[in-house]
Amino acid sequence: MAHTVLQKGKIIARVRRIKGQMEGIERALETGAACGEVLRQLASARGAMNGLTAELMEDHLQEHVVHAKSEQERQSGGQEMVDVIRTYLK
Structure with missing residues (x-):
């Protein structure tokens, strides 16, 4: 997630x-x-983890899906997000 470098x-x-x-x-x-x-x-720690996760998911969607430079990047970014969501919801 190269875009996270800006907010590292x-x-x-x-x-x-x-x-x-x-x-x-x-x-x-x-x-x-x-x-x-x-x-x-x-509960507080879980909330903090969920908040961080949501922020990084949003950043990923913005960078790699919404503002993707190509359709291939959009497809790849979307699939990565699907995989992450599946893991997150287990």
């Missing part, structure tokens, strides 16, 4: 925040935090 810093920052959330969940489990707190942290 922003994307990496989001990934690092998610990593921090996961480390917080690990600490909560290690210290025996209340189930409700762990579940809230998991």
